[in-house]
Amino acid sequence: MKAKDLMIPLQEFLKPDNTLKEAANILRTAKRDEERIGVKGLPVLDADGNMVGFVSIRDILKAVFPPYMSLMNLGDFTWDGMVEDIAKKAGNRKVSEIMAKKVISVDEDAPLMECVDHMIKNNVKRLPVIGKDGKVVGILYERDIFYAITKAMLNENSK
Amino acid sequence: MTQEAVTTQPFVMNTAFWTATIIFLLAYAVIVTEKIHKTIVAIFGAGLMLVFKILEQHEAFHLEEFGVDWNVIFLLISMMVIINIMRPTGVFEYIAIKSAKWGKGEPFRILVIFAIVTAVLSAFLDNVTTVLLIVPVTILIADALEVDAMPYLISCALASNIGGTATLIGDPPNIMIASKAQLNFMDFIYHLTPVIIITMVFYIFAIKLIWGKKLKTREELKKRIMAMNENEAIKDPVMLKKSLAVLVVVLTGFVFHGVLHFQPATIALFGAGLLLLLSKTHEPHHILAEVEWPTIFFFIGLFIVIGGVVKVGLIKWMSIQVLELTQGNLFATSMVVMWFSAFASAFIDNIPYVATMNPLIIDMAKQLWPNVSGIQLLHHPDLMPIWWSLALGACLGGNGTAIGASATVIVVGMSEKLGRRISFGKFMLYGMPIMIMTIVISTFYVWLRYYVFKI
Numbered sequence: 306m307k308a309k310d311l312m313i314p315l316q317e318f319l320k321p322d323n324t325l326k327e328a329a330n331i332l333r334t335a336k337r338d339e340e341r342i343g344v345k346g347l348p349v350l351d352a353d354g355n356m357v358g359f360v361s362i363r364d365i366l367k368a369v370f371p372p373y374m375s376l377m378n379l380g381d382f383t384w385d386g387m388v389e390d391i392a393k394k395a396g397n398r399k400v401s402e403i404m405a406k407k408v409i410s411v412d413e414d415a416p417l418m419e420c421v422d423h424m425i426k427n428n429v430k431r432l433p434v435i436g437k438d439g440k441v442v443g444i445l446y447e448r449d450i451f452y453a454i455t456k457a458m459l460n461e462n463s464k
Numbered sequence: 465m466t467q468e469a470v471t472t473q474p475f476v477m478n479t480a481f482w483t484a485t486i487i488f489l490l491a492y493a494v495i496v497t498e499k500i501h502k503t504i505v506a507i508f509g510a511g512l513m514l515v516f517k518i519l520e521q522h523e524a525f526h527l528e529e530f531g532v533d534w535n536v537i538f539l540l541i542s543m544m545v546i547i548n549i550m551r552p553t554g555v556f557e558y559i560a561i562k563s564a565k566w567g568k569g570e571p572f573r574i575l576v577i578f579a580i581v582t583a584v585l586s587a588f589l590d591n592v593t594t595v596l597l598i599v600p601v602t603i604l605i606a607d608a609l610e611v612d613a614m615p616y617l618i619s620c621a622l623a624s625n626i627g628g629t630a631t632l633i634g635d636p637p638n639i640m641i642a643s644k645a646q647l648n649f650m651d652f653i654y655h656l657t658p659v660i661i662i663t664m665v666f667y668i669f670a671i672k673l674i675w676g677k678k679l680k681t682r683e684e685l686k687k688r689i690m691a692m693n694e695n696e697a698i699k700d701p702v703m704l705k706k707s708l709a710v711l712v713v714v715l716t717g718f719v720f721h722g723v724l725h726f727q728p729a730t731i732a733l734f735g736a737g738l739l740l741l742l743s744k745t746h747e748p749h750h751i752l753a754e755v756e757w758p759t760i761f762f763f764i765g766l767f768i769v770i771g772g773v774v775k776v777g778l779i780k781w782m783s784i785q786v787l788e789l790t791q792g793n794l795f796a797t798s799m800v801v802m803w804f805s806a807f808a809s810a811f812i813d814n815i816p817y818v819a820t821m822n823p824l825i826i827d828m829a830k831q832l833w834p835n836v837s838g839i840q841l842l843h844h845p846d847l848m849p850i851w852w853s854l855a856l857g858a859c860l861g862g863n864g865t866a867i868g869a870s871a872t873v874i875v876v877g878m879s880e881k882l883g884r885r886i887s888f889g890k891f892m893l894y895g896m897p898i899m900i901m902t903i904v905i906s907t908f909y910v911w912l913r914y915y916v917f918k919i
Contacts, residue, residue: 378554378699379604382601382692384608
């Protein structure tokens with residue numbers, strides 16, 4: 306099985322000059338299978354359709370996390386309403402400011418083990434799949450690899 | 465090879481003189497432009513001094529007069545190791561949150577308390593460590609009170625430089641001066657701490673004038689501070705107790721090192737070893753990796769570069785120029801050293817500056833009192849005020865600009881990364897007047913204490 310056999314074809318994406326408000330809304334209402342129940346990450350494509358970054362909901366969490374908090378153990382000294390206050394200000398920031406610029410992706414013909422290798426070593430749950438023309442053709446989800454693994458296990462047992 | 469056999473060469477401007485001078489000046493120039501990292505410049509400069517045989521390797525590695533001052537190196541490394549073990553215990557978060565609560569959520573009270581805490585911590589830890597620990601909490605508190613973080617950030621840098629001046633271990637210039645001039649911890653407490661306490665009082669009045677009226681918050685925001693529980697900061701109480709015990713041993717050791725005839729580095733190295741042992745860690749490489757090696761190697765390279773120009777006589781030539789300028793008047797020399805050091809340190813790194821000035825002052829003393837040598841020369845009663853003037857000028861001068869001292873560089877750099885940019889001009893607007901105020905206070909102090917009352 307290869308990456309392209311398991312990936313979900315690309316339907317929605319973000320643009321670098323989307324605001325975080327818009328991005329959050331697109332993530333929340335994006336199509337998953339046939340329902341609009343939201344996804345946890347989308348690629349960011351420029352005007353020519355080339356991938357320039359990736360935004361996951363973790364990146365949205367990071368956008369409201371003050372940088373000084375990561376320097377010391379200050380989590381015990383925060384207050385109620387802090388996240389909401391910063392979120393109000395962060396809503397107008399651009400996707401290009403917060404997106405992950407270095408995106409781990411795979412070619413559409415990559416074997417499944419290569420995909421697993423990327424996911425485990427880079428601690429990501431989604432891999433953009435790149436087609437022959439260098440553009441994103443779909444997203445491969447951890448969950449779908451899990452289904453493939455399950456299927457292989459069950460087939461073995463039924464023999 | 466004995467020490468006497470390799471004293472400063474007779475004063476000849478030969479090829480070696482010019483080679484060493486050019487390496488030294490180029491190194492300084494490149495460090496100032498910041499085009500290449502200062503550590504790389506210092507190491508490469510040291511390499512050149514050795515390759516061109518300005519210094520023999522033996523002189524660079526083993527002679528105090530021309531080479532690496534291992535007392536400085538091991539004092540710095542050991543203190544860094546001790547702090548690196550203490551940091552994860554949460555003690556610094558505890559101190560900062562406790563301070564904010566002492567301030568009862570009043571923005572100006574907190575500014576003053578943070579200034580005092582930063583000054584005291586800086587007196588015993590290195591300034592960079594102190595500001596790295598204070599700045600994140602400072603911004604958190606300012607955000608909680610919804611006030612501008614800028615006064616807190618600038619004050620953190622200024623107070624750190626002032627406090628660091630108070631002790632032998634507070635600021636690298638003092639460590640270097642102590643080692644070269646063979647001054648002990650209590651000498652610094654006796655001669656510099658009093659003027660720093662006076663300076664801090666003036667500093668608090670100054671920040672009252674500058675920011676006192678501007679910092680206002682609402683009652684309900686003060687509750688955010690008062691609701692914080694500082695005890696939650698302590699992550700490892702057992703390690704904290706061990707660290708504090710070792711810190712007490714080390715500080716006691718510093719107080720008595722003169723009497724006990726131990727060098728400060730001996731005390732610090734013993735403390736670092738003891739704490740590593742008590743930490744029961746099987747992976748010392750984490751703790752050791754966090755030592756600021758670029759700083760350490762900057763010192764090592766720099767000592768060799770300076771050693772080269774000392775050996776060829778450039779520093780001696782410079783000291784003659786200073787004496788001609790002041791016509792041998794020692795009060796005038798003190799004042800020139802203090803004010804020149806202040807402005808020089810405001811614009812160039814005070815570490816290479818003091819590394820250059822130390823041998824310069826010793827060469828000057830040799831010319832003033834040719835029949836005296838050794839400790840009698842270094843501690844000549846008329847020379848002592850010049851050492852103190854150098855320490856005060858070089859340490860306090862760092863407050864003048866955003867690039868004046870490591871602490872200011874770090875605060876301004878962190879502020880930018882944390883989205884609270886302080887421009888060069890903005891920092892100087894506050895830093896330069898404060899620097900001039902502190903140097904004026906020091907001027908009066910040195911004049912009254914050493915030239916009027918002679919105590």
